[in-house]
Amino acid sequence: MKAVEYVEKIKSGELSAVETTKAVIKEIKKLNDYNYFNTISESLALELAERADKNPKGRLAGLPVSLKDDLCIKGVETTCSSNILKGYKPTFNASVVEKLINEGAVIIGKTNQDTFGFGSFNVNTDYKIPKNPLDTTRVTGGSSGGAAGFTALTKFPHVAIGESTGGSIAAPCSFCGVTGMTPTYGLVSRYGLIDYANSLDKIGPIAKNVEDLELVLDVIKGNDKKDSTSLNEDLKNDNKVKKIGLIKETLNVDPKIKDLVLKKLNETGIKYDIVSLPTITKSSLSSYYIIAMAEASTNLAKYCGMRYGQEEKVNLPFNEYFSNIRTKNFNKEIKRRIILGTFTRMAGYRDAFYLKAMKVRTLVIEEYKKTFKKYDLLVSPTMPIIAPKFSEVNKLKPKDHYMMDIMTVGPNLAGIPHISLNAGTYNKMPVGIMFMGDYLNEKKLFNIGNGLQDN
Amino acid sequence: MTKIGIEVHVQLNTKSKVFCSCSTKQSDEPNSNVCEICCGFPGSKPVLNKEAFEKALKIALALGCRINKETFFSRKSYFYPDLPKNFQITQYESPIGENGKYMSIRIRRIHLEEDPGALIHKGSYCLVDYNRSGIPLVEIVTEPDFKNAKEAREFLRKLITDLSYLDVYDKKSEFGLKADLNISTTGAKVEIKNVTGLKDIEDALVYEEERQKDEIPRKNETRGWNSEKGITFLQRTKESEDDYGYITETDLPLIEIGNKLLNQIKESIPELSEEKSERFTSDYKLNEKDAKVLANNKKLAELFEKVAEKVNPDIAAKWIIRDLMNQLNYHKKSLNEIEIKAESMIDLLKLFEEKKITDNTAKQVMINMITKKNFMPKKYIEDNNLIMKSDDSQIEKWCKEAIKETKKAVEDYKNGNEKSLNFVVGKVMQLSNKTANPDAVRKILVKLIRK
Numbered sequence A: 001m002k003a004v005e006y007v008e009k010i011k012s013g014e015l016s017a018v019e020t021t022k023a024v025i026k027e028i029k030k031l032n033d034y035n036y037f038n039t040i041s042e043s044l045a046l047e048l049a050e051r052a053d054k055n056p057k058g059r060l061a062g063l064p065v066s067l068k069d070d071l072c073i074k075g076v077e078t079t080c081s082s083n084i085l086k087g088y089k090p091t092f093n094a095s096v097v098e099k100l101i102n103e104g105a106v107i108i109g110k111t112n113q114d115t116f117g118f119g120s121f122n123v124n125t126d127y128k129i130p131k132n133p134l135d136t137t138r139v140t141g142g143s144s145g146g147a148a149g150f151t152a153l154t155k156f157p158h159v160a161i162g163e164s165t166g167g168s169i170a171a172p173c174s175f176c177g178v179t180g181m182t183p184t185y186g187l188v189s190r191y192g193l194i195d196y197a198n199s200l201d202k203i204g205p206i207a208k209n210v211e212d213l214e215l216v217l218d219v220i221k222g223n224d225k226k227d228s229t230s231l232n233e234d235l236k237n238d239n240k241v242k243k244i245g246l247i248k249e250t251l252n253v254d255p256k257i258k259d260l261v262l263k264k265l266n267e268t269g270i271k272y273d274i275v276s277l278p279t280i281t282k283s284s285l286s287s288y289y290i291i292a293m294a295e296a297s298t299n300l301a302k303y304c305g306m307r308y309g310q311e312e313k314v315n316l317p318f319n320e321y322f323s324n325i326r327t328k329n330f331n332k333e334i335k336r337r338i339i340l341g342t343f344t345r346m347a348g349y350r351d352a353f354y355l356k357a358m359k360v361r362t363l364v365i366e367e368y369k370k371t372f373k374k375y376d377l378l379v380s381p382t383m384p385i386i387a388p389k390f391s392e393v394n395k396l397k398p399k400d401h402y403m404m405d406i407m408t409v410g411p412n413l414a415g416i417p418h419i420s421l422n423a424g425t426y427n428k429m430p431v432g433i434m435f436m437g438d439y440l441n442e443k444k445l446f447n448i449g450n451g452l453q454d455n
Numbered sequence B: 001m002t003k004i005g006i007e008v009h010v011q012l013n014t015k016s017k018v019f020c021s022c023s024t025k026q027s028d029e030p031n032s033n034v035c036e037i038c039c040g041f042p043g044s045k046p047v048l049n050k051e052a053f054e055k056a057l058k059i060a061l062a063l064g065c066r067i068n069k070e071t072f073f074s075r076k077s078y079f080y081p082d083l084p085k086n087f088q089i090t091q092y093e094s095p096i097g098e099n100g101k102y103m104s105i106r107i108r109r110i111h112l113e114e115d116p117g118a119l120i121h122k123g124s125y126c127l128v129d130y131n132r133s134g135i136p137l138v139e140i141v142t143e144p145d146f147k148n149a150k151e152a153r154e155f156l157r158k159l160i161t162d163l164s165y166l167d168v169y170d171k172k173s174e175f176g177l178k179a180d181l182n183i184s185t186t187g188a189k190v191e192i193k194n195v196t197g198l199k200d201i202e203d204a205l206v207y208e209e210e211r212q213k214d215e216i217p218r219k220n221e222t223r224g225w226n227s228e229k230g231i232t233f234l235q236r237t238k239e240s241e242d243d244y245g246y247i248t249e250t251d252l253p254l255i256e257i258g259n260k261l262l263n264q265i266k267e268s269i270p271e272l273s274e275e276k277s278e279r280f281t282s283d284y285k286l287n288e289k290d291a292k293v294l295a296n297n298k299k300l301a302e303l304f305e306k307v308a309e310k311v312n313p314d315i316a317a318k319w320i321i322r323d324l325m326n327q328l329n330y331h332k333k334s335l336n337e338i339e340i341k342a343e344s345m346i347d348l349l350k351l352f353e354e355k356k357i358t359d360n361t362a363k364q365v366m367i368n369m370i371t372k373k374n375f376m377p378k379k380y381i382e383d384n385n386l387i388m389k390s391d392d393s394q395i396e397k398w399c400k401e402a403i404k405e406t407k408k409a410v411e412d413y414k415n416g417n418e419k420s421l422n423f424v425v426g427k428v429m430q431l432s433n434k435t436a437n438p439d440a441v442r443k444i445l446v447k448l449i450r451k
């Protein structure tokens, strides 16, 4: 059942939010072995559900919504899947949470992710690794792995709130066969989102169908005085898609994936050209990782066992105390990114790495702008592969992990909206197709998505 | 040759902190003016306080800086327990102002940043108070243009005055002014970190200049200042410049300073001390020294201008600079602690100007004005019958009595000791409760004694 239909039934009294919530929580517990949830916010959920039954007014009245574990909920453990934040209960709600609650949503819990968003497979979590809903020997994709996995498996109406820095919404959607919207940077307030990389982080919905994405995005978007980067502009109304550009450099993938993507693209019946985007495809990945890690290395400095999260008895000078806490509670990938990120911004390397990456980012944005003068949307596969097996992932080197983001980092670096849709299956595993639009052109993406999904 | 450059940190007197809405009021209760933003909790985001930004811009303009039309914030990374995020939001590549000049000292840059919290040492452990965290600071960096400590102090003194004219700085805040001092004499460069207050800054510079005569620094070093002992001490030698790994603070968007804002801020800059003292000499015909004393203190200058509207400026200047300040010093009070109403001063000095009260009475009233709250000079003078008595027959009565009581002095005077008369005059003043017109007293005494 779609969220819109479900909310109507709550409003008419045909369905009970409390009953649904109880059933969803039971289901989460039953699916425990999939490791999708870090925390179930049971008492909050029931309280919100009761409220929705009593006064089913909001646009999301009674709708179960899960949140990625990097979004703050007042009084509910929020960890970004990292040991360093184990036990941390924020004192405030993220703006997104406020908006969801105001529209009657029922917050059911916090979903598993790569720690602080650092990963494409969700194997980098200090909780148990989430499993692909279609094949438990495979990964969900990441970093919003728990969100996509649960969305695929649940039998109930549900929308997950994910977050993408370099592809963390699109990647797990592709691997789990669900749909996700990564909106224009600044469309959704980041207040209360625990930072990975401030200039790249975007909050967006993951759902089983496009209408649900549209409904929830409409609730969570909008200017927020608490986030200075939040946009004042609203979405463009024009949703007509006349011409699409298929990105040439992204077709160099498994032919089966390419075929599925082309087949799906042809279903649109819309004219398309093959376009070459050399700067974006060649330079996005390195620029993205340098900027993301530089920002991340400063964002992670605050975790030092002093004000929140893990702590110990202080019997060392502060520098040693901080090091001790950080050494014990940061996993290998976090440490790798702190070291790399710090390196790229140090005197002597700053010009060659950080500042150069910033310049490349400007060039990437310019190339998109130029291309969107000719095309309403761009298209590519979401991921170069289908969800790999855990045994395969274990063999990959860090650089191979980073290469997985080759399709998704471009739009993320530029901050343009993109939607990942299921294009079919190959070896019984889903393959994603990703459409990208110019700034604030989400309505074109929804339009194409609505036309393509098999209802 | 000694070269001194200073980096002054000035706390702005905004109502709220620079990136959150917490109050900047000093509080005795630690960690009472704090929130998730100024304590750097995960997920919180800074929002720039417009008032703080405009005040920083005002300083940059007043100090003759070139304004960067596009300015942004950066993260300066270092680990320290008083720094909630372990990075400070400051400005790096594009400060608000650059290349200014003030009192013939070149200003390298002026930028806006957040103050860290305060560490409170208690024996073997240490507590952190984040009330100060996020208070807006403006950093003013000079070129190494000072030749000695005195020049640096004069610069800072003037700067503080002008910052109070600009209404950006509140002198009352104890830690309102901090500086890092760079001093090189014959050897390597020495930086003295974190010196608080004008006097300590000068003392530290004087001490360091002397010290370097005996111990020529071979390597660049960072030193601390021990205020109690009055000495600097080595913290570390520096092989290279500190590396703070600056990156852009992307939670805060680029700020474009338009001409409209620029003009609006320019227009809001009031007359500063230099101009004011010039105007005092030309408009009120004060001597240069008095004009400077008044202009260098916002409260004094304001009081003077109000009083000089109604009272002869010479009398106003003399009484404000000398008598008022002397009495304040004597009673160990500062102008900030007391409330001197211009109206009271006018009432008092008008009576004096019109010769309705004696010099002595005026002084006595002034003391009351300083030491008592809501003191009303006119009423006090009337109630205590302190209007000057010029009635000859009354004065003659006091004089006759005084002559009787000061026989020795009268004799001395008769024998040619002119000064002895002052003693007799004093007696008359005492008998008259300081209200007898001193000129009349003198005249009548001389007449009576010579008889």
Ligand SMILES: [Zn+2]
Residues within 6 Å of the ligand: B017, B020, B021, B022, B033, B034, B035, B036, B037, B038, B039, B134
């Ligand atoms: Zn605050």
